[in-house]
Amino acid sequence: DVVMTQSPLSLPVTLGQPASISCSSSQSLLYSDGDTYLNWFQQRPGQSPRRLIYKVSIRDSGVPDRFSGSGSGTDFTLKISRVEAEDVGIYYCMHSIQWPWTFGQGTKVEIK
Amino acid sequence: EVQLVESGGGLVQPGGSLRLSCAASGFNFINYWMNWVRQTPGKGLEWVANIKLHGSEMYYMDSVKGRFTISRDDAVNTLYLQMNSLRPEDTAVYYCVVNRGDYWGQGTLVTVSS
Numbered sequence: 001d002v003v004m005t006q007s008p009l010s011l012p013v014t015l016g017q018p019a020s021i022s023c024s025s026s027q028s029l030l031y032s033d034g035d036t037y038l039n040w041f042q043q044r045p046g047q048s049p050r051r052l053i054y055k056v057s058i059r060d061s062g063v064p065d066r067f068s069g070s071g072s073g074t075d076f077t078l079k080i081s082r083v084e085a086e087d088v089g090i091y092y093c094m095h096s097i098q099w100p101w102t103f104g105q106g107t108k109v110e111i112k
Numbered sequence: 113e114v115q116l117v118e119s120g121g122g123l124v125q126p127g128g129s130l131r132l133s134c135a136a137s138g139f140n141f142i143n144y145w146m147n148w149v150r151q152t153p154g155k156g157l158e159w160v161a162n163i164k165l166h167g168s169e170m171y172y173m174d175s176v177k178g179r180f181t182i183s184r185d186d187a188v189n190t191l192y193l194q195m196n197s198l199r200p201e202d203t204a205v206y207y208c209v210v211n212r213g214d215y216w217g218q219g220t221l222v223t224v225s226s
Contacts, residue, residue, distance in 0.1 A: 039213055048207060048216040049157065060214075092157060096212040099171040103157040 002026050002095050006104035012112045019080040021107045023093035028073045030097075037097040040069055040078045043106075044089040052091075053078065085111060114138040114215045116208045121220030128198050128224070134191040134208030134217055141189040142166075144211050148182060148193045150204035151219070160206070161193060175201075198224045 003026040013019045029036045040053040051060050053069040056076060066081040080087055088111060093104040120132040132148070148160040161182035162171040170182050181194040191208055203224050208217040 037212070041213060048218055049213070050216065051213045054212060094157075094213065099162065100173050101159040101162075101212075103159075106156055 001100055002029075002098065002102055004093055004095060004102050004104040006091075006093055006107050009105060009107055011107055011109045013080075013083045013109060014112050015085065016082050019083050019087075019109060021078045021091055021093075021109075023071075023076045023078070023104050025074045025076075025095055029095050030073060036072060037095055038069075038071065038076050039094045039096060040067075041092045041094060041103075042087075042089050043092065044086075047089075049092065080109075083109070083111070114210070116210070116215060116217030118206065118208050118217045118220040121206065121222045123223045123225065124198055125226050126199060126224055129194070129196045130198065130222060132193040132195065132206055132208075132220060132222075136189045136191065136208070136210075139210070139215075141184075142186040144214075146182075146184055146191045146211075147209040148191075149207045149209050149216075150202075150222075151207065152204045158204075163191070195222070198222075200224050 005024050007022050029038050036056050038056050041049040042052050043049040052063050052067050053059055057069040068079050070077050090106045090108050092106050115137045117135045124130050145164050147162045150160050151157050160173055163182045163184055167184055179197045183192045205219040205221050207219045
């Protein structure tokens with residue numbers, strides 16, 4: 001199975017400041033079709049997860065542009081340009097290149 | 113608006129069975145892969161099972177193979193998960209999920225305990 005490793009696991013941030021979460025995979029997520037199957041999810045307290053980004057950098061509909069994804073191969077990053085109060089929650093990376101799809105451990109974002 | 117409404121969770125004894133359902137609306141169900149994902153405080157998020165279009169292929173995580181069966185009824189836009197021989201470690205919130213995580217239901221809690 002592909003192992004997804006996130007860092008940090010806890011991220012205290014100041015409102016209005018940037019935040020960055022790293023995710024690495026144990027093997028390349030570049031598929032033979034030329035796409036890289038790395039996704040980012042946000043789970044706010046008490047809610048179901050919601051996908052923010054797919055294929056490394058494509059934002060889902062309705063996702064604010066302060067969220068951005070980057071990376072290639074086995075190393076990826078989710079950035080929040082200016083953290084807002086509604087961004088508090090746990091963020092997960094997940095690959096979907098081969099079965100079983102697996103998630104990272106999650107990064108808890110909280111306001112300082 | 114996409115809606116995924118799970119049902120069928122509850123308390124069951126070890127070795128027992130449950131059948132989860134997910135009623136889908138607001139999108140063309142027949143054109144999407146469907147999945148069950150579970151979440152526990154200890155193990156986080158785990159992708160339990162996946163079913164491709166028309167039920168042509170199914171995939172399961174190793175720990176549920178032979179015990180869980182995913183199925184779909186495209187005529188009524190509903191996804192199912194038949195869970196047999198349940199174990200305490202199957203205790204989790206189970207989510208119905210579209211495609212590669214496009215949409216998630218609100219989840220249904222399954223508790224396996226004597």
